[in-house]
Amino acid sequence: MKSENVILPEGWTLECLEETDSTNEAVKRRAAETGLDRLIVQADGQTAGRGRRGRAWKSLPGNLFFSLALKVRDAARLGEYSFLTALALARAVEDIAPNLAPKCKWPNDVLLNGKKMSGILLETDGKHGIERLIVGVGVNIVPVGAEGMLYPVASLADEGCLTGMEEVLSAFMNRFDLLAKLREKEGFAPVLDGWKKRAYGLGGEIAVNLPDRRLTGTFSGLDKDGCLLLNNADGEYRITAGDVFFDPQGK
């Protein structure tokens, strides 16, 4: 990808690489070297793309891999960026393909037709405590194949949307910047509201894999911080992290 083909909101810097280990690592290195805030590193290929919980992220040519580095001002509320990033991506897809109805899967996947189109990996970095938030995003623009995947996968091309990396990154950055400004001005609530409007599976039966056990029940809502609320015969659970499955009898 060529950086001059990407339209960025004011104040952002984009560096494009042919290949790197992981754009999350690359942006950490470059942000530490340059001291830049609002830095984006994109790579056409990743040799060690990472997913959540130490899983690998398949990085096939034609798909979009990038990471943002943001200086941290409110370390306690970084989890809000999970929802903000997923919502920005869902809105970007709506901008590009108004006929598609992307959905947000808790906490931060974006789905097309119930299948995973993107993944988001939030990390923090800094020499002296938490200095930077790293937001890593992988978007399937072209098909990736389902082998070895934890969830069913989709791509924009699978859903009939023929677009490219530059268009998706431009649309995403526009939405991300707008939402970050909205959050600064009005707090997290409007961001969470936008996410909830596109929530996948709300009110339905789910299973959540936690590090030590599996819970099943009804996905009854989110609290004001975005924690997932699950209800079953034992009561209400407030879940901060876990893998959600919408077919409780399945995996």
Ligand code: BTN
């Ligand atoms: C997940 O759903 O498990 C999160 C996947 C995140 C993948 C992206 S691709 C760009 C960035 N670099 C990485 O190594 N991971 C993220």
